[in-house]
Amino acid sequence: MTEPQYVAIAGSLARAIRTGELRPGARLPSYADIAERHGVSDIVIRRAIKLLISQGLVRTIERRGTFVTARPDLTRVAPERQLESPETTFGNESGSDVVIERDTARLAATAELAEALEIAVGATVSHVVTRASEDGRAVSISDSYQPAGISGVDGAAFLEETIADRLPTPAHAAWLGTPAGDLVKTVHQRFLGGDDRVIMVSDISYPQDRYDAFVFRMPIGPA
Structure with missing residues (x-):
């Protein structure tokens, strides 16, 4: 199966979180900034962020943005992992x-x-x-x-x-x-x-x- 763009982008952000490049409490760039960086639409980024939220890696605060959680536990997600x-x-x-x-x-x-x-x-x-x-x-x-x-x-x-x-x-x-x-x-x-x-x-x-x-x-x- 071809890996969807949102899965690839979520994986890239997940690695940055796991390695400490994005530290707990860090604010992620805006959807528009991430979309421009990867050359995709905001819709793709929203799906990527939604996947990260489901994994417990980030949380969204209304009118403030998306932040890395304080304790990002490993979560196994299927079927995204199967791709x-x-x-x-x-x-x-x-x-x-x-x-x-x-x-x-x-x-x-x-x-x-x-x-x-x-x-x-x-x-x-x-x-x-x-x-x-x-x-x-x-x-x-x-x-x-x-x-x-x-x-x-x-x-x-x-x-x-x-x-x-x-x-x-x-x-x-x-x-x-x-x-x-x-x-x-x-x-x-x-x-x-x-x-x-x-x-x-x-x-x-x-x-x-x-x-x-x-x-x-x-x-x-x-x-």
């Missing part, structure tokens, strides 16, 4: 050194995978493991599965997410360094086409204290 690469997402969250590792393999669908992807048992499935770390600290790991012949989520019309605090799988626990018996924040995703065909399923784990809140918007599709 970004992990490099962009985690890079926007902080000024840390972000490293993304990916392992890709093809395997035969187990009964569980076949049911999740609505395909035949034994059918070929693409499996991608994505690991993210910041300054050497593991912050995310995911397993994504797609039927053969499908790549990415460009054809997705809907995203379903289930959030829970769960015991991680052994592989996820090992990457995150989770002590035995401790829970992690998990996100189970299903990307569906307009015909409700399953395009991809993913299971993502984060440290339980990684995000302050989760905000959702459905469905997804071209902006």
Whole structure:
């Protein structure tokens, strides 16, 4: 999916806030100034600021302007995050050194995978493991599965997410360094086409204290 302009601008401002370039209490430039800087309309900037507000990064005071919040907690937003690469997402969250590792393999669908992807048992499935770390600290790991012949989520019309605090799988626990018996924040995703065909399923784990809140918007599709 092509990243909408408002998402890119919000990401740029979010990075400035995370890195301290825009400090708590700082007043953002006016909508007109930001729009001129990026060569877009005020409407695009309003959508970008609305996204930052939903993430808890800024607040608007009537007749005074928009200000960086005193304590900008991390908030995971979907589906906007699905339009970004992990490099962009985690890079926007902080000024840390972000490293993304990916392992890709093809395997035969187990009964569980076949049911999740609505395909035949034994059918070929693409499996991608994505690991993210910041300054050497593991912050995310995911397993994504797609039927053969499908790549990415460009054809997705809907995203379903289930959030829970769960015991991680052994592989996820090992990457995150989770002590035995401790829970992690998990996100189970299903990307569906307009015909409700399953395009991809993913299971993502984060440290339980990684995000302050989760905000959702459905469905997804071209902006």
